[in-house]
Amino acid sequence: MTTTLDAGRLGSRDVARIGYGAMALERFEHDRVAGVRLLHRAAELGVDHVDTADFYGDGVANDLIRQAFGDSDAVTVVSKVGAVRVDAPVPLVLAQRPEELRAQVHANLVSLGRDRIDVVNLRRADAGPGLRAEGDQVVDLDDQLAAMVALRDEGLIGGIGLSAVTADVLRRALPAGIVCVQNAYSLVSRASEDLLRVCVAEGVAWVPFFPLGGAFPGSAKVGTDPAVLRIATAIGATPAQVGLAWLLGHAPNVLLIPGTASTAHLEENVAAGDVTLDATQTAALDAVWEQR
Numbered sequence: 001m002t003t004t005l006d007a008g009r010l011g012s013r014d015v016a017r018i019g020y021g022a023m024a025l026e027r028f029e030h031d032r033v034a035g036v037r038l039l040h041r042a043a044e045l046g047v048d049h050v051d052t053a054d055f056y057g058d059g060v061a062n063d064l065i066r067q068a069f070g071d072s073d074a075v076t077v078v079s080k081v082g083a084v085r086v087d088a089p090v091p092l093v094l095a096q097r098p099e100e101l102r103a104q105v106h107a108n109l110v111s112l113g114r115d116r117i118d119v120v121n122l123r124r125a126d127a128g129p130g131l132r133a134e135g136d137q138v139v140d141l142d143d144q145l146a147a148m149v150a151l152r153d154e155g156l157i158g159g160i161g162l163s164a165v166t167a168d169v170l171r172r173a174l175p176a177g178i179v180c181v182q183n184a185y186s187l188v189s190r191a192s193e194d195l196l197r198v199c200v201a202e203g204v205a206w207v208p209f210f211p212l213g214g215a216f217p218g219s220a221k222v223g224t225d226p227a228v229l230r231i232a233t234a235i236g237a238t239p240a241q242v243g244l245a246w247l248l249g250h251a252p253n254v255l256l257i258p259g260t261a262s263t264a265h266l267e268e269n270v271a272a273g274d275v276t277l278d279a280t281q282t283a284a285l286d287a288v289w290e291q292r
Helices: 022-028 032-044 060-069 098-112 141-153 167-176 193-202 226-235 239-250 263-274 279-290
Strands: 007-010 013-016 049-051 076-081 083-085 092-094 117-123 157-163 178-182
Touching: 022 032, 022 060, 032 060, 032 263, 060 076, 060 098, 076 098, 076 157, 098 117, 098 141, 117 141, 117 178, 141 157, 141 167, 157 167, 167 178, 167 193, 178 193, 226 239, 226 279, 239 263, 239 279
Parallel strands: 049 076, 076 117, 117 157, 157 178
Antiparallel strands: 007 013, 083 092
16 A cells, blocks of 8 residues: 655644554553554554653553654654543543643653653643543643743753643643644534634644544544545545545644554555545535534
């Protein structure tokens, strides 16, 4: 399979517009050779942007990225802070205080085996789905950004991103030099459309998580939408490829990080870069959210 991946801007780096989200790597805890093999295959396909976090598999994802790529500058590594893994029924809790953010950056540096992380996203709780801040985890944005800027000034991180935020929070944060935003967003879940418009206007990369929907039981899934299924059949693509291709065409600053533990699905995701939607098909997909 040969796929030509277009490039997009992520902070100071040019990266392929289809990257890899590393959450699924936690499934390789007991077969790390297979996990490294998957990452090497991603690189062979042109993927040079890997999105991770130290809490993915309690360090498993970062360890596999370290084994696969070392400290190579050929792969842009993005991590996130603002939450930590715990041994509890809900295995993730917020860790929002400035000293906690700093500790998480250092934990990521150790597990990734790097002296510097290209971009670190501050995962807040201003927008769903998922965690909500309470008690001492309700932390002022300015205090958090001060900590992140200090880490950047020290050379420990290259760029600062935001995750799970609103348009107003992004506007407040822009003077700190925000390079990307990650929110839940897909063809069937476009509540963050106003935030995306701010990102386009300000030249901030838009890196949606849950790009195919279906994050929680009962939530909409791109792969079951009738318009998506009809268009996928018409053009000989998978429903997932249609959903990813729509995202790439929806805004010029979109960078995708679909995750998978399957080599076949990885190859399908990357091949979405070769899927072309005509104006009629794009209009039909644009209307999916408006009709919900």
